Structures are given as structure tokens and as C-alpha cells.
Amino acid sequence: MNLHNVITEIEKVDPEVYDRLDGRRGALKQFSGIAGKVALASLPLMLSSLFKKTYGQSTSSIVNVLNFALTLEYLESEFYKKGVGTPGLIANADIAGFTVIRDHEVAHVAVLRQTIMQLGGTPVSLTGANFDYTAGNGSMNGPYATVFSNYDTFLAVSQAFEDTGVRAYKGQAGNLISNNDVLTAALQIHSVEARHASYVRHLRQARGVTANKPWITGNNAGGIPGVEAVYAGEENTSQAGVQITGINGTSISANAASEAFDEPLTQAQVTSIVDPFIV
Amino acid sequence: MNRKSKEPSFGEELAQSQVSRRKFLHFSGLAGVSVLAIGSMTGIQGCKKDDTTNNNDGINLGSGDVGILNYAYALEQLEAAFYTQVIQSQYSGITAAETSYLTDIRDHEIAHREFFKTALGTKAIQALEVDFSSINFGTRASVLATAKAFEDLGVSAYNGAGKLLTDANYLLVAGKIVSVEARHAALIRELLSPNSFAANDVVDANGLDKARTPGEVLSIAGTYLKSKLNASNLPTS
Incomplete structure (x- = not known):
């Protein structure tokens, strides 16, 4: 060599x-x-x-992580802007909730853009035209073609986005460990995404998807077609070499063990999941 | 069963606030600072306490990543004990759905507690004694309000502790747990009041959840603990 x-x-x-x-x-x-x-x-x-x-921990790598997160936040914020702005789509009782979620995602876009610029980076800029929420790669006729006309489809796509967001931030935390302020902000966004996910999952459970609890059981995809990759690996019951099922003589089931810990996704896994939604 | 529903008298409030102040000083690490100063002034050698020795200042959580993991272990002990009692003495009018949710949450918190106990091994702090005298386990309002407080507190604790960890593997495990605590917090909030899952008392205008320091968290948690904790050796940055 x-x-x-x-x-x-x-x-x-x-x-x-x-x-x-x-x-x-x-x-x-x-x-x-x-x-x-x-x-x-x-x-x-x-x-x-x-x-x-x-x-590994240079400023440019942190900016790359933040631009990756920013892309996901644009995906979500444009989704909720359109959803909340579509009359008759969201059940009346839930409009307040989705308005809160929209506002959070819009705020996350602003926070990430500002942080990237403070680090001397250039934030990506995206608009609604960059996304195809039917997952049709720009055909606007993908598997979720009714996303803005059928509330259950909207909820299903929302759940997939939120659960993916939680896993995506989790997977990047280690890449931010050298910058305390950025790491803390990312964690503060991460738990908000988890609150959103819990809310949407709870709504879907109340609408009849009974096995779809606010937390993720095994790799159960909550009856949503085509999102296996969003939940792949969530069935894990071993943490840092410790088997959680039945731990220390308790009666913790495999389901509870999987629910008690959310799992990360790599950037590549997330990119593959959201690719059909990007024009 | 339904204990302590009357308002505290002024004297009781005063007594409580003094207790809180003492606990706050203790948890903020000020007590530990003075002990440390005395130790270094007198130049005493060979009496360095083991990280997790139970000394006069309470149960020492230890330092470094171990200290932060013990801090998390303490909080998980508190949560697990609370939900264990919730399921053992269910409030009147509890629905089947609520029983199911609260049983799930109990199991998650026990899983977290036992994980930390096992991962810490010989460095784990002892089992803590709780003080739930301020909670009325017979009423839905008291139980769910306490659950909400514990879950929101847990989320803010993990969010604030992430930067104090040096090992990325521990950071990842903390991340795996905090999002589940956030799922709990959101569900409990929905049971109390629809669309309050991420209300502006916990999520600010920038869309950021709370992040609290160990001192802030333990001064709140101390209300529910008989055991005294000494957080003076925890990392601060």
C-alpha cells in the first residue's frame, strides 16, 4: 500500500x-x-x-446529520401543512392535535436551519413540490393515493412518518455526542416526535386497529401495508447484551420487552424508507 | 385506602417547604461541595469513598457514566414502584383499556429498572424506599396526574442527561428508553385531556421537549423518595 x-x-x-x-x-x-x-x-x-x-465528529459531519434530519422535518411539515389545510380530511376532534403537530414540525425546520447556519453549513431547502405523499416517486399515484382524501390513509402515513422520525433521530444521537448543545436539541426533538407517534397510534387504535398500541409491539406494522421496513428490528428484546424477556425472574413478556425499548435506524435505512415519498 | 385528601395547613406547608429546601440543597450538590472542600482542606488520604457507598450524605449515585446510569436507575425504580402499586390497588372506575395501558407501562418500567440493575452489576445503587403518601391511589385524578408528572419528568431527565454520557452505547440505550417514556407521557396526557399529548407546558415554541439537569429532576423526584440520594459526584457537562 x-x-x-x-x-x-x-x-x-x-x-x-x-x-x-x-x-x-x-x-x-x-x-x-x-x-x-x-x-x-x-x-x-x-x-x-x-x-x-x-x-467522525467534525463540524461537517454534524451538519450532514442535521441536513438529513432537516429533510425529514420538511417531509413531515409539508405533510401536515397540507393535511391540516385540507377541509374535511381530519376528524373535527383531532384538528387541534394535528395543528399542534404541524406547528412543531414547522418549528423543527426553523431550528435545524438556524443551527446548521450557526455551524457554518448550508441548510437544504425543500417545498411541498419536492414530495409525493402517495409514495409514488413523483407519479402522485402511489399506494397511498388517498392520503389527502381518506382520513385513515392520512393517519397511516402519519404514523409511519412519526415512528420513522423517532428511529432516525435515535440512530444519529451517537454522531452528535461531541456537541452538547446540538445533541440536547436533537434529543428534545426526538422525544417530541415520540409524543406525536404515540398520539397518532392511539387515534388509530381507537378507530379499530386494536393491536396498534401507543408503543410498538414486536415488529407489528399496525395494519399499514408497505411499511415493514419502518418496524423491522423493533422486535429486539436484548439490550446491551442483557436479555429483557423474563429479566431477573420477572414475568416481562417478549412483547413488553420489545415495547419497552425503541430501536434506531441507520441513515441508509431511513433514506430507503422515505425515498418513494421524495420526487 | 383514600388517604390524605385534605388541604395541608399553613404549618404543614411550611414544614414541607423546609423539607423541600433541604432536599433541594442536597440534590443540587451543594451539600456534596462542602464535604469535598473539607476533605481536600484537611488533606485526608485513604478515605476516598467508593462511588456507590452509602455515606452520611445519602446514597451516592457515583460519578461518570456509572453515576448517570444510577441516576436513571433511581428514576426507573420510582416509576416501577408507582405503577406496581397502581395495578395492585386500582382506582375506582378504572376502565379495561386503562388497566391494559397501565399494566403495559408498569411492565416497561420494570423492564427498564431491571435492565439498569443488571447492566450496572456491582456498581448499582441499592433498592430505594419510596414515599407515595402524597398520592391517592383510589382516585383516577390523583393517579393519572402523578403518572403524567413522572413521565414528563422522566423525558426531561433523559433529555438533559444525554450530553452527560461519554459512551455512545449508553447514549443509544438512553435514547431507546426516553422515546418510550415520551410515548407513555403522551398517552397519559390523552387519557386526561384530548390533544394535550405535547402541550405547551412541556414542548416550547421551538418544538423542543424539556431537558432538565439531574439537580432539577431529583429535587422534584425527592418528594416521592424516603431514601436520600447524593448526586454530588455526577458529571455536569
């Missing part, structure tokens, strides 16, 4: 690599220092750890 070539290749995709590594000489010194001390076989691992150190 030619380390000089490796650095040159990195420079092509990241012209700022030397700033991150204290200059080209520093970079070479760090690489050669490593190479001198470790067996060649473990070099890729060391490089990957160095890159993680260099890029």
Missing part, C-alpha cells in the same frame, strides 16, 4: 483533508508513524480509525 497515493486520492474527494490532519506533512507523519508501529495487516483498521477520528 502506497500511503502517498492514498493521501492523494483522499485529497481529490476532500481538498480540506490537510486542514483536518494538521497539514500534508502532519498527515504523512501520522500515517507513517502508524505504519512503522503496527503490522501491515492491521493497517486498514488503523486508517479507518484515523478517518473516524478526523471525520
